[in-house]
Amino acid sequence: GQEAATGAxxxxxxxxxxxxxxxxxxxxxxxxxxxSPIVGRSNDASYDLDDARRLWEHSAEATGVDLSL
Structure with a gap:
């Protein structure tokens, strides 16, 4: 592991x-x-729009915040 401050x-x-x-x-x-931080490329799964939509909807539901765009 690492310290939270380092991970941030x-x-x-x-x-x-x-x-x-x-x-x-x-x-x-x-x-x-x-x-040290670098600019890289995330994995292909992070570009899946259906997953992004589901995450957005779940985040709104879990937090009780209206995240309508």
């Missing part, structure tokens, strides 16, 4: 660095599990 570094990098919107930021070390 890629998220903070994605939110604050000069990277393109929608860029996939991940740890750049061994197996992309830890290390």
């Amino acid at each position: 570094i890629p998220l903070l990098y994605a939110a604050t660095a000069d990277v393109d919107g929608g860029a996939y930021v991940e740890p750049g070390g061994l197996l992309n599990m830890r290390g």
Whole structure:
């Protein structure tokens, strides 16, 4: 494992660095599990629009927040 603060570094990098919107930021070390943030490419499953829709709907239901676009 790693400390939560260390695990948050890629998220903070994605939110604050000069990277393109929608860029996939991940740890750049061994197996992309830890290390300094890099811009990479997520796996093909992350581009599945049906999965994205289901996740969006589940998130709205689980949080009780209206996430209508």
